[in-house]
Amino acid sequence: MQEVKLRSSDFRRERERQWIELESLLEQADRRGLRSLSADDLHRLPALYRVAVSSLSVARAISLDRNMLDYLESLVARAYICIYSVKPRTGMTIRSFFTDDFPAMARRVAAGILLALVVMGTGVIVGYDTRDDPDAYHAIVPDEMAQGRTHTTSTEKLREVLYSGEERSGSELGFFATFLFTHNAKIGLLSFALGFALGLPTLLLLFYNGLILGAMAGLYASRGLGLEFWAWVLPHGVTELLAVCLCGGAGLALSLAVIRPGRHGRMWALSSTGKKAALVVLGAVAMFFVAGIIEGIFRQIVQDVPSRLAMAVATAGLWTVYFLLRGRAEPESR
Amino acid sequence: MTRRMYSLTTPEGLELELELAPMGARLAAFSLDFLLMAAGTALLVALAAAGGMLASAPVLALVILFSFLLWNGYFLFFELYWRGATPGKRVLGIRVISRHGGPLTTGAVFARNLLRDLELYLPLQVLIVPDLIWGKAPGWVQLLASGWIFVFLLMPFLNRDRARCGDLVAGTLVVQRPEAQLLPDAAETRLPKDADFEFSAAQLDMYGIRELQVLEEILHRDVSEPGRFDLLMTVCYKITRKIAWPQPVPPERVVAFLQAFYRAQRARLEQRLLFGERREFKKIGRLSGPRGGPTSNP
Numbered sequence: 001m002q003e004v005k006l007r008s009s010d011f012r013r014e015r016e017r018q019w020i021e022l023e024s025l026l027e028q029a030d031r032r033g034l035r036s037l038s039a040d041d042l043h044r045l046p047a048l049y050r051v052a053v054s055s056l057s058v059a060r061a062i063s064l065d066r067n068m069l070d071y072l073e074s075l076v077a078r079a080y081i082c083i084y085s086v087k088p089r090t091g092m093t094i095r096s097f098f099t100d101d102f103p104a105m106a107r108r109v110a111a112g113i114l115l116a117l118v119v120m121g122t123g124v125i126v127g128y129d130t131r132d133d134p135d136a137y138h139a140i141v142p143d144e145m146a147q148g149r150t151h152t153t154s155t156e157k158l159r160e161v162l163y164s165g166e167e168r169s170g171s172e173l174g175f176f177a178t179f180l181f182t183h184n185a186k187i188g189l190l191s192f193a194l195g196f197a198l199g200l201p202t203l204l205l206l207f208y209n210g211l212i213l214g215a216m217a218g219l220y221a222s223r224g225l226g227l228e229f230w231a232w233v234l235p236h237g238v239t240e241l242l243a244v245c246l247c248g249g250a251g252l253a254l255s256l257a258v259i260r261p262g263r264h265g266r267m268w269a270l271s272s273t274g275k276k277a278a279l280v281v282l283g284a285v286a287m288f289f290v291a292g293i294i295e296g297i298f299r300q301i302v303q304d305v306p307s308r309l310a311m312a313v314a315t316a317g318l319w320t321v322y323f324l325l326r327g328r329a330e331p332e333s334r
Numbered sequence: 335m336t337r338r339m340y341s342l343t344t345p346e347g348l349e350l351e352l353e354l355a356p357m358g359a360r361l362a363a364f365s366l367d368f369l370l371m372a373a374g375t376a377l378l379v380a381l382a383a384a385g386g387m388l389a390s391a392p393v394l395a396l397v398i399l400f401s402f403l404l405w406n407g408y409f410l411f412f413e414l415y416w417r418g419a420t421p422g423k424r425v426l427g428i429r430v431i432s433r434h435g436g437p438l439t440t441g442a443v444f445a446r447n448l449l450r451d452l453e454l455y456l457p458l459q460v461l462i463v464p465d466l467i468w469g470k471a472p473g474w475v476q477l478l479a480s481g482w483i484f485v486f487l488l489m490p491f492l493n494r495d496r497a498r499c500g501d502l503v504a505g506t507l508v509v510q511r512p513e514a515q516l517l518p519d520a521a522e523t524r525l526p527k528d529a530d531f532e533f534s535a536a537q538l539d540m541y542g543i544r545e546l547q548v549l550e551e552i553l554h555r556d557v558s559e560p561g562r563f564d565l566l567m568t569v570c571y572k573i574t575r576k577i578a579w580p581q582p583v584p585p586e587r588v589v590a591f592l593q594a595f596y597r598a599q600r601a602r603l604e605q606r607l608l609f610g611e612r613r614e615f616k617k618i619g620r621l622s623g624p625r626g627g628p629t630s631n632p
Contacts, residue, residue: 005601007604008521029417053348057348066547074513075514081429084345084438085429175391177395179395181399189406189448190452193450193451193452268505270505271434271504271505271506274442275505278444278504281448
């Protein structure tokens with residue numbers, strides 16, 4: 001009487017073929033990519049995954065076949081990793097990112113961004129206050145950044161800087177713009193990452209940036225070149241400084257999530273903020289690109305103060321409208 | 335380092351145990367990716383230099399732009415479009431997944447890679463060219479800041495999920511790609527015609543799930559494995575003693591006996607499982623005498 005009924009063996013016999021089919025699809029996907037699967041197989045993959053999932057939960061309840069349990073455990077894990085590591089089709093495309101998602105995400109971390117703007121603004125004001133104090137200027141602005149623009153420089157020399165670059169060729173301008181873009185983007189990325197260090201380094205970075213800008217503005221203002229200086233900085237500066245504040249603000253949002261995690265706990269707060277903040281940084285990198293082009297090309301070509309100021313006002317207006325109004329209709333998180 | 339598991343609930347509601355990638359594998363994967371990026375950059379510069387064009391502004395601008403994209407886009411591209419693995423991770427058989435279950439989102443991939451500046455490149459710079467970072471900062475500031483920075487570098491060793499800072503910000507984990515082989519069912523192997531061993535309930539109740547699965551593992555061993563048969567003999571002897579099997583099993587019938595016992599034992603334990611009773615371990619002692627139930631056999 002050797003026919004003892006083994007439910008677990010019957011169970012296995014009924015489903016084995018589907019498991020093995022799933023395994024071979026996963027094997028192929030791992031080796032040659034999901035794209036190598038035929039449309040039919042691609043269609044079968046999620047169905048087979050669900051079969052494996054339900055097999056595993058039944059097997060855990062009824063079977064003591066260790067090898068089969070281990071196998072199913074790893075088969076489901078493999079299928080899970082394969083299926084859920086595919087980028088979800090959330091409807092976010094490059095286009096929708098720039099038209100709606102980016103400003104919508106930026107508003108989610110608005111508290112951090114406003115804080116960043118305030119801190120940088122404070123830096124500008126404090127720096128500006130040093131306009132009659134050469135020593136303070138010297139302490140704030142490092143020599144390599146001052147590039148000879150100090151309180152001992154003649155007014156004529158100072159003015160020259162504001163209008164240099166006209167003689168550059170087109171390709172040189174392109175190089176200049178690229179250099180500015182990559183340089184600024186790296187700083188922006190770093191100021192975001194520093195937000196993880198509880199925000200203090202980010203705040204310092206933002207404040208210091210404002211300080212340098214303010215000190216230089218003070219220097220020029222003390223020679224009666226104030227307006228011309230702002231006309232030189234702001235056409236690209238509006239975009240660039242805003243992008244810096246977006247990166248810094250996204251970083252600060254991370255620290256806020258660590259400091260005040262809310263009811264779901266620190267890990268959850270951090271990662272849910274992190275995912276949004278990272279997209280804000282992505283958008284800010286694109287803004288650095290725009291700023292690089294304005295600084296590297298537009299400013300070198302356009303030399304008169306009214307046009308430069310008009311550009312500054314135009315960019316400020318555009319960004320305000322963009323960040324306040326775009327992406328309003330968007331549903332919940334993507 | 336030992337195997338460490340992470341248990342996560344899939345969107346289907348199933349609890350799943352995944353093995354976290356060992357730190358060595360992650361380091362190796364990163365080194366490989368780093369070499370690939372460095373090789374890419376070198377190739378780029380070499381191409382431009384070969385054309386004698388490094389001096390020309392547009393070419394230089396392109397070199398700068400491409401290397402920026404390469405160093406910042408490499409991880410993003412592969413983790414987004416190559417199912418959570420860069421070439422380095424692929425070679426080492428590890429993958430990035432979302433720690434809360436569900437798909438890996440674009441935002442998560444960006445977040446985990448944006449932190450690399452802080453947790454890897456910055457500490458490395460502090461180690462290699464400290465002057466560049468600190469400038470004229472006083473010693474105690476350097477010391478404090480270095481300590482702070484190295485916390486980030488060592489983060490994966492400071493939490494049980496081996497998450498680096500980027501993983502914490504993105505809610506991701508790096509796991510080992512699981513491997514397992516489906517062997518033939520140990521209860522389904524063809525028994526010889528005369529293998530009609532019969533066990534009583536009392537005999538089958540002597541053992542628990544753990545012993546059953548040890549027996550399964552032994553039965554799965556390859557026939558050519560040295561010492562396999564001695565092991566089977568020993569196990570068989572121990573079982574017959576414990577369940578008070580009336581007569582010794584002749585060597586040529588040992589395998590058949592064990593297979594039959596495995597099958598009967600599994601049927602018994604699985605049946606009890608259905609009634610919500612998991613017997614994990616064997617009973618202490620032996621079954622006494624031939625009262626052990628009806629014994630059979632020629």
